[in-house]
Amino acid sequence: MQSLTVIKIGGNIVDDESALNAFLDIYARIEGPKVLVHGGGKLATRMATQLGIETQMVNGRRITDEAMLPIAVMVYAGLINKQITAQLQARGCDAMGISGADAKLIQSHKRPIEPIDYGYVGDFEASDVNVIRLQQLLEIGINPVFSAITADKEGQLLNTNADTIASNIAVALATKYKVALVYCFERKGVLQDINDENSVITTIDQENFTQLKQQGVIADGMLPKIENALAAVNQGVDKVCIKKAEDLLDIKAGTTIQL
Numbered sequence: 001m002q003s004l005t006v007i008k009i010g011g012n013i014v015d016d017e018s019a020l021n022a023f024l025d026i027y028a029r030i031e032g033p034k035v036l037v038h039g040g041g042k043l044a045t046r047m048a049t050q051l052g053i054e055t056q057m058v059n060g061r062r063i064t065d066e067a068m069l070p071i072a073v074m075v076y077a078g079l080i081n082k083q084i085t086a087q088l089q090a091r092g093c094d095a096m097g098i099s100g101a102d103a104k105l106i107q108s109h110k111r112p113i114e115p116i117d118y119g120y121v122g123d124f125e126a127s128d129v130n131v132i133r134l135q136q137l138l139e140i141g142i143n144p145v146f147s148a149i150t151a152d153k154e155g156q157l158l159n160t161n162a163d164t165i166a167s168n169i170a171v172a173l174a175t176k177y178k179v180a181l182v183y184c185f186e187r188k189g190v191l192q193d194i195n196d197e198n199s200v201i202t203t204i205d206q207e208n209f210t211q212l213k214q215q216g217v218i219a220d221g222m223l224p225k226i227e228n229a230l231a232a233v234n235q236g237v238d239k240v241c242i243k244k245a246e247d248l249l250d251i252k253a254g255t256t257i258q259l
């Protein structure tokens with residue numbers, strides 16, 4: 001089976017020009033088919049504040065009401081997606097910036113309003129990824145760059161957590177490729193002590209995740225990230241890790257998520 005890499009870059013990297021450029025330098029050189037998924041939550045929050053719109057996050061996910069949705073679409077599928085795509089093209093990597101709506105690559109559904117009404121937030125499963133169309137793009141040498149926007153079957157745009165997009169794309173492509181999924185962010189990995197960059201937890205499985213969650217070691221945006229990572233290893237993704245963007249090529253760095 002051919003190898004394929006799916007990488008998610010977090011909002012703090014996207015928001016830091018020099019960290020993003022350093023990451024893109026490395027990403028552009030990765031051999032073989034690859035898919036990049038980006039967030040950009042920090043910029044969306046800043047844009048919303050500038051427009052006088054308050055940001056509300058629950059369990060690491062954004063409440064996306066009628067005022068927030070256009071901001072999310074403009075920031076994720078617009079500015080950030082096109083900047084990353086252009087920067088990859090400038091590095092000789094044939095990138096194509098897309099959302100889940102393009103070529104019906106991902107069909108999501110609006111999250112039910114109970115127990116929490118998240119507004120225009122989308123959910124989907126790996127089976128909702130258009131694997132054939134994605135594979136066609138990869139086979140002609142296109143490197144897809146996914147933003148955190150999807151659409152439902154009525155054409156409603158939905159804000160969709162970028163970690164979930166990365167995990168579901170990795171699972172969907174695992175039927176065709178040997179997939180490595182890497183969550184890149186600004187820390188050295190999942191940390192035992194959030195204030196100590198040298199306290200990286202080298203492996204996480206379902207059992208120690210439950211304990212670390214109870215102890216409060218893992219919180220905020222790291223909770224859905226690890227849930228998505230565990231879902232990926234449980235569904236056939238070969239290797240999943242969470243690491244610092246600049247350590248991307250260091251196979252010993254970061255936290256490995258395992259069964």
Ligand SMILES: Nc1ncnc2c1ncn2[C@@H]1O[C@H](COP(=O)(O)OP(=O)(O)O)[C@@H](O)[C@H]1O
Pocket residue numbers: 009010011012039040041060163184185186187189190191192193194217218219220221222225
């Ligand atoms: N144990 C932990 N180790 C590392 N980061 C953690 C931990 N617990 C919570 N976090 C937080 O999770 C954040 C990463 O999740 P998130 O904010 O969704 O980032 P991203 O945009 O990279 O997906 C980190 O910036 C950190 O503040």
Ligand SMILES: CC(=O)N[C@@H](CCC(=O)OP(=O)(O)O)C(=O)O
Pocket residue numbers: 009010011012038039040041042044060061062072076121122148159160161162163221
């Ligand atoms: C529904 C939901 O929460 N969507 C995310 C999408 C962006 C994202 O995932 O960005 P980060 O990777 O920077 O967190 C949000 O709006 O924050």
